[in-house]
Amino acid sequence: MTRQRTAAAVAGAAVLALALGACGGGSGNSGGSSGGGAKAVADAGIGKVFNPSTDKGGTIKIADSGDWDSLDPADTYYGYSWDFVRLYGRSLVMFAPKPGAEGTKLVPDLAESLGVSSNGSKTWTYKLRKGVKFDDGTPVTSKDVKYAVERSLDKTTFPNGPTYFNDYLDLQGYTSPYKDPSPDKLGLKAIETPDDSTIIFKLAKPFVGFDYFAQLPATIPVPQAKDTGTKYKEKVVATGPYKFGTYELGKKFTLVRNENWDPATDPNRPALPDTIEVQLNVNADDMDNRLISGDLDIAVEGTGVQLAAQSRVLANPDLKARSDLAPSPRTWMTFVNGDVPPLNKIECRRAIQYAANKAGYQKAYGGKTGGDIATNLQPPMIPGATPFNLYPAGPDNTGDLAKAKEQLAACGQPNGFATSISYRAERPREKEVATSLQESLGRVGIKLTVKPYPAGDYFKLYAGKPAFAKANGLGMMVYGWQADWPDGFGFLSQIVDSRVIREAGNTNLSVKDPAVDAAIDTALAEPDATKRNALWNEVDKKVMESGFVLPGVWSKALFLRSKRLTNVFVTDGYGMYEYVALGVQK
Amino acid sequence: MVTYLIRRVIGAVFLLFIVSVVTFAIFFLVPRIGGATADDLASRYVGKTAGSEQTHALAVKLGFTDPIAEQYGRFAKGIFVGAEYDTGTSVEKCPAPCFGYSFITQNPVWPELLDRMPVTVSLALGAAVIWVLLGVSAGVISALRKGSLFDRVAMTLALAGVSLPIFFTGLLSLSIFSYTLGIFPPGGSYTPLAENPALWAYDLTLPWITLAFLYAAGYARLTRSGMLETMNEDYIRTARAKGLSERAVVVKHGLRATLTPIMTIFGLDLGLLLGGAVLTESTYSLNGIGKYAIDAIKTNDLPKVLGVVLVATFFIVLANLIVDLLYAVVDPRVRLS
Numbered sequence A: 001m002t003r004q005r006t007a008a009a010v011a012g013a014a015v016l017a018l019a020l021g022a023c024g025g026g027s028g029n030s031g032g033s034s035g036g037g038a039k040a041v042a043d044a045g046i047g048k049v050f051n052p053s054t055d056k057g058g059t060i061k062i063a064d065s066g067d068w069d070s071l072d073p074a075d076t077y078y079g080y081s082w083d084f085v086r087l088y089g090r091s092l093v094m095f096a097p098k099p100g101a102e103g104t105k106l107v108p109d110l111a112e113s114l115g116v117s118s119n120g121s122k123t124w125t126y127k128l129r130k131g132v133k134f135d136d137g138t139p140v141t142s143k144d145v146k147y148a149v150e151r152s153l154d155k156t157t158f159p160n161g162p163t164y165f166n167d168y169l170d171l172q173g174y175t176s177p178y179k180d181p182s183p184d185k186l187g188l189k190a191i192e193t194p195d196d197s198t199i200i201f202k203l204a205k206p207f208v209g210f211d212y213f214a215q216l217p218a219t220i221p222v223p224q225a226k227d228t229g230t231k232y233k234e235k236v237v238a239t240g241p242y243k244f245g246t247y248e249l250g251k252k253f254t255l256v257r258n259e260n261w262d263p264a265t266d267p268n269r270p271a272l273p274d275t276i277e278v279q280l281n282v283n284a285d286d287m288d289n290r291l292i293s294g295d296l297d298i299a300v301e302g303t304g305v306q307l308a309a310q311s312r313v314l315a316n317p318d319l320k321a322r323s324d325l326a327p328s329p330r331t332w333m334t335f336v337n338g339d340v341p342p343l344n345k346i347e348c349r350r351a352i353q354y355a356a357n358k359a360g361y362q363k364a365y366g367g368k369t370g371g372d373i374a375t376n377l378q379p380p381m382i383p384g385a386t387p388f389n390l391y392p393a394g395p396d397n398t399g400d401l402a403k404a405k406e407q408l409a410a411c412g413q414p415n416g417f418a419t420s421i422s423y424r425a426e427r428p429r430e431k432e433v434a435t436s437l438q439e440s441l442g443r444v445g446i447k448l449t450v451k452p453y454p455a456g457d458y459f460k461l462y463a464g465k466p467a468f469a470k471a472n473g474l475g476m477m478v479y480g481w482q483a484d485w486p487d488g489f490g491f492l493s494q495i496v497d498s499r500v501i502r503e504a505g506n507t508n509l510s511v512k513d514p515a516v517d518a519a520i521d522t523a524l525a526e527p528d529a530t531k532r533n534a535l536w537n538e539v540d541k542k543v544m545e546s547g548f549v550l551p552g553v554w555s556k557a558l559f560l561r562s563k564r565l566t567n568v569f570v571t572d573g574y575g576m577y578e579y580v581a582l583g584v585q586k
Numbered sequence B: 001m002v003t004y005l006i007r008r009v010i011g012a013v014f015l016l017f018i019v020s021v022v023t024f025a026i027f028f029l030v031p032r033i034g035g036a037t038a039d040d041l042a043s044r045y046v047g048k049t050a051g052s053e054q055t056h057a058l059a060v061k062l063g064f065t066d067p068i069a070e071q072y073g074r075f076a077k078g079i080f081v082g083a084e085y086d087t088g089t090s091v092e093k094c095p096a097p098c099f100g101y102s103f104i105t106q107n108p109v110w111p112e113l114l115d116r117m118p119v120t121v122s123l124a125l126g127a128a129v130i131w132v133l134l135g136v137s138a139g140v141i142s143a144l145r146k147g148s149l150f151d152r153v154a155m156t157l158a159l160a161g162v163s164l165p166i167f168f169t170g171l172l173s174l175s176i177f178s179y180t181l182g183i184f185p186p187g188g189s190y191t192p193l194a195e196n197p198a199l200w201a202y203d204l205t206l207p208w209i210t211l212a213f214l215y216a217a218g219y220a221r222l223t224r225s226g227m228l229e230t231m232n233e234d235y236i237r238t239a240r241a242k243g244l245s246e247r248a249v250v251v252k253h254g255l256r257a258t259l260t261p262i263m264t265i266f267g268l269d270l271g272l273l274l275g276g277a278v279l280t281e282s283t284y285s286l287n288g289i290g291k292y293a294i295d296a297i298k299t300n301d302l303p304k305v306l307g308v309v310l311v312a313t314f315f316i317v318l319a320n321l322i323v324d325l326l327y328a329v330v331d332p333r334v335r336l337s
Helices: A002-020 A079-087 A142-152 A164-168 A210-214 A229-234 A284-293 A307-315 A346-355 A358-364 A401-410 A428-442 A455-462 A466-471 A488-496 A514-524 A529-546 B002-033 B038-045 B052-062 B068-081 B109-144 B149-163 B166-180 B197-230 B234-241 B246-274 B278-283 B289-298 B302-330
Strands: A059-063 A093-095 A106-108 A116-118 A123-127 A191-195 A198-202 A242-248 A252-257 A275-279 A323-336 A371-373 A418-424 A447-453 A474-482 A549-560 B083-086 B091-094
Touching (some): A323 A428, A346 A401, A346 A428, A358 A371, A358 A428, A428 A474, A447 A474, A488 A529, B002 B068, B109 B246, B109 B278, B109 B302
Antiparallel strands (some): A191 A198, A242 A252, A252 A275, A371 A549
């Protein structure tokens, strides 16, 4: 084991060598045509459907370089899991399985329509479709949805999932159905089920975007009689077109057709393949090799091919024709910490904005393949997001040093100042960002000391713990954020609202500005979605004006389609392939 | 002999205790000394939007709010008498030896370790047979034909074997033999021995060869140098002078003396591998103990890490004990007392 660990030190170089050298690409079985009706072209799966088909049958082969946080809908927070879960579970509403921006629109799923709000957006009512059944043939009722949401509130049993229902429902002290003294375990007063097809959510505070909560996996119904708590993930009762065939924890599972799923109740899912095989904990580089050779159809994490395979795909015309360079709902950025003097002064923070070399930032993430230079927080793929630039970095995006010096003079530090920058030690790209900023800010006298911290505890013990960040002089903290869902609230609320900052484990590392908080409240009170989107742009502007965040790159990911796949497209709802729509040639 | 064995077993138990205490301390005591609170530790295992109340409730459930000694005591007690775990809908009994429940999957660790053991044992033993046969044979022939073409080629290959890391040779082998030529199955293929012995061997052939290539190289070099030294000893000349056949001289007198240090290394290597061939299992996506360990370390899943460390320590201790016992068989001068 020791010998092997020692060898790991040169892993990256060897894998790169493997990709560039011996594996060459372009071999007989790595070629380009789809094998179906459509000719493979680069980016053919972006904004449109590639190789459209309604043919059913076949097996899709999927792999994951890690494992799910949980297959239990109450206990999952991975983006790809939220995309995938819709194959076996039906939430009240869902993102439309359509290409590009159309995929960010919510459509009814288990419910007949989107939510109907009343009481100033504090009450939300949904009517369930008739005829939806669990995979054992039992009809789904509103009580099953209520029970599912109730159990998702129990964060000691299901710690992984999001806490939006905990934060917004009028819980009145309710914590868990497992501690519920009422005989039917449905004692939560914040959710009412006046009949089997109606469910009413009562919130403690108004929230106009509740339909986004209704699309969370937590609203996928769970039959109380079959709930096994932490064990439920091993035998989830399906409501979608697929149910679990086999499941070997940490190794693999298969989904097979759910004979009790009625397509008449489901306008969203074509349910093309007969079987979906998922292999877990597969070596990431090997996974790319298998995608290229055709032994695998999808890398489920939806983060694109590894660095080693990227250059190989882009250099080989056949492979490139099978790729999609898609925007992700993620921004790579660096927080600027106002707790660390002199960054408590806005002019000092703005000096950083001007002096930063944005081209260097982009280079750290692989150039244009890694994404576009970000000039504000919200990626352009967020509906209604309008890019703007308050700190032009010059024609070549390397920084405006004259403006930076002006700001330094205004903040009383004409010769610059010293501070530290943190990054996640296991992430070489973040290290490159830190050293690039060290170099570019050094041009105006801002001296950065680079401090790496373990990725696993970055937010819990280091950069995300305000007391630690302040005590250790972390004036800048390299970071990246992906929206929980593609709208202003989903992207911004957890990273710029000062009221979400807690003792440790923060996602907002430093934005503490009453003007930003007020702008968030204004946006949250706007019922009209179009107007609301414009207001989220205002929130973004307030953050940029305060200089608390240095945006770096609006992320992109390079995906590779297998030659067998049909109905392939990237959805902006998740920033990856739409798993619900996929089919496969037999 | 019996006294010797009892002494060694007591020593092994003590070593396992020390290792478990040190591992436990690295994960729990060191962060606490560094200023992390019980809630900080629990925040590793909650979703990103979890508030302080939810984090604290989990800290209490996982026992982080208890004194460290009490936490360790609970862990140790579980190994001997079992433990209980609240699944929400019921209280599950985890029979001894209970290595606790994963902080991430909330599943008991011991059954998972048992489930992954056959993969690691299959990989380690199969590879060991190959590397011992290849390495020792190549080393002996190289020593007997010092300076020959065979010697030069074998030693060059041995140097390459020691130098090339498994994640390189492994991925390269998969790329060529699995995805280009289609001779061997893709990564992640494993069939249990009891299910289909032929398929078991077929699935593991590439991982075996890859792993054996690394180790055979070292054994070849070690055997060669040992044989060169031994064959120049006086008693070898005496054996030849007595008229023994060259085969008897080499095997009975030369190789036997050379085997002692090789056996020592073999015991350590095999023990280490039985505790998890981390890189080979990761490269070939084999769900053995080594991959289990890496996945657990990545996610700070302490009960899993503790389980793997103890299993690995057990195998190393066991392998060394067996090697020490075998010394007496190989070398008549050794007496166990």
